[in-house]
Amino acid sequence: MSKPPKYWAKAKRILSKKDKVMKKLINNYKDGYLITRNDVFFSLCKSIIGQQISVAAANSVFLKFKKKCKNKINAKTVSKLSFSSLKSCGLSKQKVKGIKDLAKRILNKSFKPYLIKKMTDEEAIEYLSNLRQIGRWSAEMILLFTFNRSNIWPLQDIGLLRAISNNYNRKYFPPKLFLNKLYKKFTPYCSVATWYLWRSIDDEPIQY
Numbered sequence: 001m002s003k004p005p006k007y008w009a010k011a012k013r014i015l016s017k018k019d020k021v022m023k024k025l026i027n028n029y030k031d032g033y034l035i036t037r038n039d040v041f042f043s044l045c046k047s048i049i050g051q052q053i054s055v056a057a058a059n060s061v062f063l064k065f066k067k068k069c070k071n072k073i074n075a076k077t078v079s080k081l082s083f084s085s086l087k088s089c090g091l092s093k094q095k096v097k098g099i100k101d102l103a104k105r106i107l108n109k110s111f112k113p114y115l116i117k118k119m120t121d122e123e124a125i126e127y128l129s130n131l132r133q134i135g136r137w138s139a140e141m142i143l144l145f146t147f148n149r150s151n152i153w154p155l156q157d158i159g160l161l162r163a164i165s166n167n168y169n170r171k172y173f174p175p176k177l178f179l180n181k182l183y184k185k186f187t188p189y190c191s192v193a194t195w196y197l198w199r200s201i202d203d204e205p206i207q208y
Contacts, residue, residue: 098133
């Protein structure tokens with residue numbers, strides 16, 4: 001089990017002081033914290049697979065994908081798998097193209113994950129979004145779960161919006177003004193607030 005991010009304990013204290021809902025959620029979910037796999041290729045594959053399908057469906061497809069890779073999810077393994085072999089996992093043509101292209105770009109070094117560490121959040125989102133099948137939401141998941149960035153506020157995430165509606169008694173979708181107000185209140189620890197809001201609607205911590 002990896003250690004919590006360095007900012008985690010401080011973020012919990014500050015969020016608890018600033019916001020009653022956060023204080024309650026932090027007290028309710030004392031176990032767990034944001035962890036990292038530290039494997040960009042693995043996480044990007046998982047993110048592509050999980051797009052626009054339910055969590056249960058994504059898990060089912062991912063297990064088949066993992067089996068095809070013989071538990072070695074890396075660019076070399078994926079590059080050797082045929083298009084039809086990947087498609088048979090339950091992946092759409094577009095998702096297969098995205099995963100194959102990612103493997104190719106890792107191997108020919110046209111995509112360099114190590115550069116992300118020196119980028120701002122917005123620069124990193126733009127860089128990741130140049131990859132096939134990777135949009136803003138997927139890029140934000142990578143910054144959250146692989147790089148453990150502290151201030152990611154993924155407003156394209158349906159789960160986060162639902163959790164905000166539930167916890168702050170707001171209509172669904174929550175008004176943009178209110179979302180901006182929370183962003184300002186939670187900065188620089190929006191990632192921590194997001195993690196606790198997710199926990200309030202799903203007891204199993206999310207992991208990419």
